[in-house]
Amino acid sequence: MFRKILYPTDFSDCSARALEYVKKLREAGTSEVVLVHVVDVREIEAVVTSAAWLGETAAEYEARFQNEIREDAKKRLDEVRHELEGAGLKVSVKLPEGVPFKKILKIAEDEDVSLIVIGSHGKSNVREMLLGSVSEKVIRGSKRPVLVVKRDDTGISW
Ligand SMILES: Nc1ncnc2c1ncn2[C@@H]1O[C@H](COP(=O)(O)OP(=O)(O)O)[C@@H](O)[C@H]1O
Numbered sequence: 147m148f149r150k151i152l153y154p155t156d157f158s159d160c161s162a163r164a165l166e167y168v169k170k171l172r173e174a175g176t177s178e179v180v181l182v183h184v185v186d187v188r189e190i191e192a193v194v195t196s197a198a199w200l201g202e203t204a205a206e207y208e209a210r211f212q213n214e215i216r217e218d219a220k221k222r223l224d225e226v227r228h229e230l231e232g233a234g235l236k237v238s239v240k241l242p243e244g245v246p247f248k249k250i251l252k253i254a255e256d257e258d259v260s261l262i263v264i265g266s267h268g269k270s271n272v273r274e275m276l277l278g279s280v281s282e283k284v285i286r287g288s289k290r291p292v293l294v295v296k297r298d299d300t301g302i303s304w
């Protein structure tokens with residue numbers, strides 16, 4: 147039923163929890179995973195704007211910073227890829243740059259996935275928020291089923 151899964155990750159604890167479900171879904175017939183990390187252009191712009199004091203031109207700094215981010219993300223994606231392959235899944239890796247929710251929704255359509263598996267929260271992990279900024283827009287905008295994997299501490303005692 148969920149043959150091909152889109153798994154977007156920001157390498158946060160909550161997205162690591164989501165990864166465990168992706169691996170488990172192998173038992174339910176999943177064979178292929180599209181693994182995606184979106185380099186957030188707005189984060190890069192914010193850092194570049196605040197880094198004028200470094201003595202580099204904005205363009206130089208941006209190129210260097212962007213390169214570091216991409217190299218780091220590549221390594222992390224490779225680790226996740228190995229983990230998924232170890233669970234018997236076929237994996238394709240994508241590292242686009244843009245606005246995360248837009249890229250995630252576009253890839254879901256282009257790749258014709260049967261399910262998106264996403265963390266409810268990510269790196270920001272604001273306690274009061276029911277959903278993160280990316281997961282909320284992905285859930286709203288997706289035409290496809292979305293499995294939302296919640297964080298460890300729900301913030302509610304019952
Ligand atoms: N840049 C990104 N690239 C790919 N997936 C992402 C990215 N940012 C967030 N996600 C996915 O969305 C989930 C929720 O993150 P997010 O909505 O950004 O929460 P928060 O607002 O707490 O950071 C993450 O667990 C991850 O699965």
Ligand SMILES: [Mg+2]
Nearest residue numbers: 268269270278
């Ligand atoms: Mg986030």
